[in-house]
Amino acid sequence: MLEARNLSKTYSSDGVEYEALKNVNLSVADGDCLAIVGKSGSGKSTLMHLLACLDSPTAGSVLVDGGDTSRLSEKAKNTLRNRKFGFVFQQFFLNGRDTVFENIVLPMRIRGASYAQLVADADEAIAAVRLSDKSFKKAKDLSGGEKQRVCIARALIGKPQVIFADEPTGNLDSTTGTAVEDMLFQMNREKGITLVVVTHDEDLANKCSRIIEMKDGQIISDKATEAAS
Amino acid sequence: MKTWDLIRTSNRNLFRNKLRTFLTVMAIFVGSFTLTMTNGLGDGMRDYVESQVKNIEGDRAIIVRKKVERPAGGPRAGAPQEYKESSGDESELDFDPNSMLLTQSQIDSAVRGLKGVKGVTPRYNFKAEYITMDGKKSYKAEIGMLSEGITAKTDAGKPLSGPNQIVIPSGLARELDPEIVNLVGKTVTVGYKLPDGTMKTVPLEIAGVATKGFMTNYSSFVGAETARKLHAEQKTASGPDQFIAFTIEMETSDAAAIAAVKEELSAKGFEADTIADNDKRTYDAIGIFKTGMNLFALVALLAASFGIINTLVIAVLERTKEIGLQKALGMGRGKIFAIFSLESVLIGFWGAVLGTLGGIATGLIANKVLVAAYAESFEGFSLFAFKPLSITLVILLVCAIAFVAGVMPAIRASRLNPIESLRYE
Ligand SMILES: Nc1ncnc2c1ncn2[C@@H]1O[C@H](COP(=O)(O)OP(=O)(O)O)[C@@H](O)[C@H]1O
Ligand SMILES: [Mg+2]
Numbered sequence: 001m002l003e004a005r006n007l008s009k010t011y012s013s014d015g016v017e018y019e020a021l022k023n024v025n026l027s028v029a030d031g032d033c034l035a036i037v038g039k040s041g042s043g044k045s046t047l048m049h050l051l052a053c054l055d056s057p058t059a060g061s062v063l064v065d066g067g068d069t070s071r072l073s074e075k076a077k078n079t080l081r082n083r084k085f086g087f088v089f090q091q092f093f094l095n096g097r098d099t100v101f102e103n104i105v106l107p108m109r110i111r112g113a114s115y116a117q118l119v120a121d122a123d124e125a126i127a128a129v130r131l132s133d134k135s136f137k138k139a140k141d142l143s144g145g146e147k148q149r150v151c152i153a154r155a156l157i158g159k160p161q162v163i164f165a166d167e168p169t170g171n172l173d174s175t176t177g178t179a180v181e182d183m184l185f186q187m188n189r190e191k192g193i194t195l196v197v198v199t200h201d202e203d204l205a206n207k208c209s210r211i212i213e214m215k216d217g218q219i220i221s222d223k224a225t226e227a228a229s
Numbered sequence: 230m231k232t233w234d235l236i237r238t239s240n241r242n243l244f245r246n247k248l249r250t251f252l253t254v255m256a257i258f259v260g261s262f263t264l265t266m267t268n269g270l271g272d273g274m275r276d277y278v279e280s281q282v283k284n285i286e287g288d289r290a291i292i293v294r295k296k297v298e299r300p301a302g303g304p305r306a307g308a309p310q311e312y313k314e315s316s317g318d319e320s321e322l323d324f325d326p327n328s329m330l331l332t333q334s335q336i337d338s339a340v341r342g343l344k345g346v347k348g349v350t351p352r353y354n355f356k357a358e359y360i361t362m363d364g365k366k367s368y369k370a371e372i373g374m375l376s377e378g379i380t381a382k383t384d385a386g387k388p389l390s391g392p393n394q395i396v397i398p399s400g401l402a403r404e405l406d407p408e409i410v411n412l413v414g415k416t417v418t419v420g421y422k423l424p425d426g427t428m429k430t431v432p433l434e435i436a437g438v439a440t441k442g443f444m445t446n447y448s449s450f451v452g453a454e455t456a457r458k459l460h461a462e463q464k465t466a467s468g469p470d471q472f473i474a475f476t477i478e479m480e481t482s483d484a485a486a487i488a489a490v491k492e493e494l495s496a497k498g499f500e501a502d503t504i505a506d507n508d509k510r511t512y513d514a515i516g517i518f519k520t521g522m523n524l525f526a527l528v529a530l531l532a533a534s535f536g537i538i539n540t541l542v543i544a545v546l547e548r549t550k551e552i553g554l555q556k557a558l559g560m561g562r563g564k565i566f567a568i569f570s571l572e573s574v575l576i577g578f579w580g581a582v583l584g585t586l587g588g589i590a591t592g593l594i595a596n597k598v599l600v601a602a603y604a605e606s607f608e609g610f611s612l613f614a615f616k617p618l619s620i621t622l623v624i625l626l627v628c629a630i631a632f633v634a635g636v637m638p639a640i641r642a643s644r645l646n647p648i649e650s651l652r653y654e
Contacts, residue, residue, distance in 0.1 A: 054557055055648050075561055082559025089651060093554040097245060109234050110560045 001161065001194055002028040002051050006060035009046050009217075020046045022217040023060070030161070033188045033195045033227075035205035038214035044198045045166055047214065051196065052085055052164045053077045082111050086155030086193075088184070090167035092147045096140030100131060100150050103139050107158045125157040129183060145176030152183055162194040163187065169201060181207060230564050239571035242544065253533075253540045254580045260530035261584025261627050262591075267526045268623060269592045269613035271519025276614045278511055284442040287379035287504050288482040289347070291490060293339065294474045294500045295329045330471035339497055345479050345486040350376035350453045351472040353460035358428065359420045360397075360449065362405050370419060372449045374456035378478030379504070381450050386413035386437025392454040395419070395433040398445055402438040409438045424465045431459070477501075530627065533580070534634035537573050541638035545569070545645075552642055553650025562643040569639035570632060577631020581624040589615045 009021035020043045028034055028051075036044045049055040050062055053069050061070045064080060072080065086107075094103050101122055108118045126132050129149040134142065139150060148168060155163050165184060169177030181204050188195040197208060205211050206225055213221045230238075243250045331339075333351065340349050357370035372395070375381060380388040381396050389396055395417060402409040418430050433455065439445035464470065479487060487503060494501040545552070552565060592613030599612050 049648055078556075078559040078561050080559075081557065087557055091550075091651075093550055093651070095551065098241075106555070107558045110230055110555065110558050110564075112231050112234075 001030045001032070001065060002026075002196075003063040003066075004047070004051060004060065005063065007047070007050055007057050007062065008059040009043075009050060009055070010058045020217050021050070021057070024217075024219055026051075026212065026219065026222075028162075028194060028196065031188070031192045031194055033185065033209045034197070035208035035211045036196065036198045036214060037200055037202070037205045037211055040200070042214040043217040044214055046217075048164055048166055048196060048198050052087070052162075053081055082107060083158065084161045086158060086160035086163040088148070088151050088155050088163065088165040088168045090170040092151050092171075094139040094147055094150060096138065098139060099136050100126070100139055100142070101135045103150055104153045104157055106154060111158065121157050121159075122153075125153040128156060128187070129153045143176070144172050145179060148172060148176075148180045149183065152180065152187075156187060156193075160193060162196060164196045164198075166198045167200075168197065169199070169204060177201075177204075230560065235564065235567050236571060239568050239575055242548070242568070243572055243575060246544075249540055249543075250576065253536045253576050254583070256533035256536040257530070257577055257580025257627060257631065258584040258587065260526060260533045261581040261623060262588045263529050263584075264523060264526035264623050264627070265585045265588025265615070265620065266592060266613070267522035268519065268619050269588065269615050270522060271515060272614040272616055272619060273592075273596075273610075273612050274518070275512060275515050277610045278515065279508075281441075281443040282504075282508050282511070284382040284440040285379065285444050285504060286382060287376075289479040289487075290376060290378035291477040291479065291487060291494075291501050291503055292376075292474060292507075293477060293494055295331060296495075296498050296500050297329055329473060331473075331475065332469045332471055334469070336472070336475050339475075339494065339499060340477065343477070343490050343493060345481065345483070345490065346477055347480045348377050348478045350378075350476045350478070351470075352376070352474045352476070353453065353456040354473065355421065355456055355459035355463050357419050357421045357459070360401070360417055361420075362415065362417050364418065367420070368401060368404070370449065371447055372419065372451055373444075375450045375452060376476030376478070377453055378476060381442075381445055382440045383437030384440050385410045386435065389436050389450065389452045392452060393431075393433055394436040394452060394455070396437050396439045396445075396450045397435060398447055398449060399438050399441055400447065401449070413437060421459055421463065423462055429462070431455075530630055534630050537576055537631055537634040538638060540576070541569060541573055541635055542641070544572070545638050545642045548642075549645060549650045552645050553647045556645070556647035557651060565645075566639045566643040569642045570635045573631045573635025573639070574628050577628045577634075578624070580631075581627035584627070585620050585623055589620070 004024050004026040007021055007024040007026075008019065011018045011020055024047060026047075036047060038044050046055075050057050053062065053064070053072075056070070061068050063069065064084065069077065069080070104125055105118050105122050108121055113121070122135075123132075126135055129152050131146060131149055131153065134146065139147065142150065148171070151168075152163075155165075163184065168184065169180055172180060184195060184197070185207060187193045195208070197204065199205055207227055208225060209227055210222070210224050212219050212223075331351075336349060336351060340346055353374055355372075355374075357372040359367040360370040360372075361367040375389060375396075382388065383396060384399060385402070386396075397405075397412070397417070399409065402412055406412050412435050415435050416432050417435060418432050420428050420430050422428055433451065439450065460470075477490065479490065491501040491503075555565065556562075592615060596611045596613055600610075603610070
């Protein structure tokens with residue numbers, strides 16, 4: 001599904017170069033549930049952004065379903081992200097003045113889906129995160145946990161192959177965080193959606209089937225967890 | 230994203246900060262309002278002039294004069310003139326008006342060889358003293374000649390069609406009989422003086438009552454035949470008869486034929502103008518005036534467009550994260566650009582719609598007030614005229630200006646790096 005080959009990323013700001021990712025190789029299979037852990041600044045988000053084609057590597061390449069993404073045009077990458085990937089970030093990036101429905105259907109609007117299609121998909125996604133009764137509430141009136149569930153529904157609506165989640169529970173207390181985690185794992189189990197979770201929460205990481213640990217821009221360990229069996 | 234979704238998104242964004250949007254729209258409103266007013270004023274003037282000149286028709290007529298060479302450094306050129314007692318010339322003109330006069334043989338040689346000419350009428354000048362219908366009450370007469378090929382439109386009756394006919398102005402007609410149709414076919418008597426001072430009269434049949442216009446508000450008109458007769462009787466000087474101008478009547482109104490004749494006459498040292506040429510000169514002057522006024526309005530719009538730029542630059546900053554998310558979810562640069570451009574065009578559009586509506590309302594009220602005050606002296610005059618085409622053009626122009634103003638912020642938005650935008654610290 002996803003493959004990183006000799007992936008490097010160097011940021012340069014104000015003439016200072018910083019190598020955030022050093023020659024990383026990684027392969028993620030369909031239906032995998034992968035946690036990326038490591039200290040802050042170790043390059044977790046950078047790796048995730050490159051895998052998700054949100055950014056271009058300085059060297060190396062990312063393959064999606066065997067195809068080299070470095071050869072894709074910006075437009076093709078946009079389509080790829082829109083159709084194959086879903087995103088959940090630590091910050092919600094919801095439009096508070098819009099309804100839950102409006103926030104959730106954004107990827108479908110970007111895709112140019114018909115209104116009927118959009119409503120049907122939205123119903124399904126909202127039901128999956130159990131927010132059907134809040135569909136027409138303004139997003140700003142929701143609790144933190146509900147907001148993150150809206151984000152999951154937004155990631156889910158396009159029926160993606162992979163969901164990338166960058167510290168999805170970072171802004172939530174442990175109870176609501178667990179509920180959100182469970183929801184993500186449920187998507188992975190029931191719909192076979194590949195899950196790539198960036199976290200420094202060990203409990204969350206241990207619920208994944210595979211954990212890779214990063215340090216100074218490199219993968220220092222890659223192991224299956226007990227949850228895998 | 231579908232086009233409709235883009236428009237919806239832009240519209241929502243504008244409603245997010247109602248006060249800011251309103252203030253930006255107001256600036257555009259002021260500019261559009263001004264442009265509507267200045268444009269309306271120009272169109273109003275043009276309409277008035279058009280209503281005044283269109284009653285003199287003659288698309289086959291060419292009016293010809295001798296070209297006069299104005300001496301360089303004459304009084305009109307602003308150079309001081311040396312006083313010469315002997316000159317005895319009190320005229321303000323810097324050329325001898327007599328040099329413009331043409332004899333019949335000069336006219337004949339001027340027209341010789343011209344193609345498509347149906348007839349030539351010299352300008353027979355004459356002076357009438359009075360005009361009367363019942364012989365009791367006489368009115369001061371002001372009578373001009375209409376050459377063959379030129380007609381004065383009439384409200385009642387018909388234009389001149391034969392000798393011994395007259396078209397009278399509506400003011401005089403109403404004085405003679407408020408029911409002006411009754412006058413058609415009746416006879417008036419026109420008095421004129423012979424060179425020796427004796428008064429002579431001629432009976433003329435009223436062919437019609439002229440439609441109002443600059444030329445026909447006070448003056449009556451007779452045909453060339455009648456004018457020729459009076460001119461001959463009033464002639465004082467011995468020697469060949471002379472005319473200030475003559476009119477060529479062409480066989481058709483074909484533009485190419487008229488242009489060819491004009492060119493040939495010009496080469497022979499004549500000034501040749503059609504009625505349309507004369508009207509065009511007036512319209513051009515109004516056009517220059519209108520353009521000048523519109524420039525002021527455009528300055529206001531230019532100032533307002535900086536308001537749009539400002540508003541959008543702030544909006545891009547405010548919505549950095551939102552734009553980042555949209556891009557992450559696969560929205561292309563073009564769509565981001567389109568959303569911001571649409572926002573600026575919508576600001577322009579609403580400002581323009583409100584501005585033109587406000588301008589039209591103000592103009593129509595002003596017209597009412599002015600008509601009440603000046604109806605007598607300027608009949609049929611509206612200070613402001615609003616034409617659907619002009620209004621549409623104003624709205625389109627304002628939208629275009631708004632679009633241009635939005636380009637820079639929209640490009641900024643479309644170039645935002647999603648990673649940078651979504652970065653959280
Ligand atoms: N745009 C950037 N410019 C410069 N340095 C950056 C940029 N983005 C990330 N970095 C640096 O790269 C390193 C890795 O960042 P990141 O992948 O976000 O770490 P993590 O997600 O593991 O906390 C950090 O030291 C960070 O400061
Ligand atoms: Mg991070």
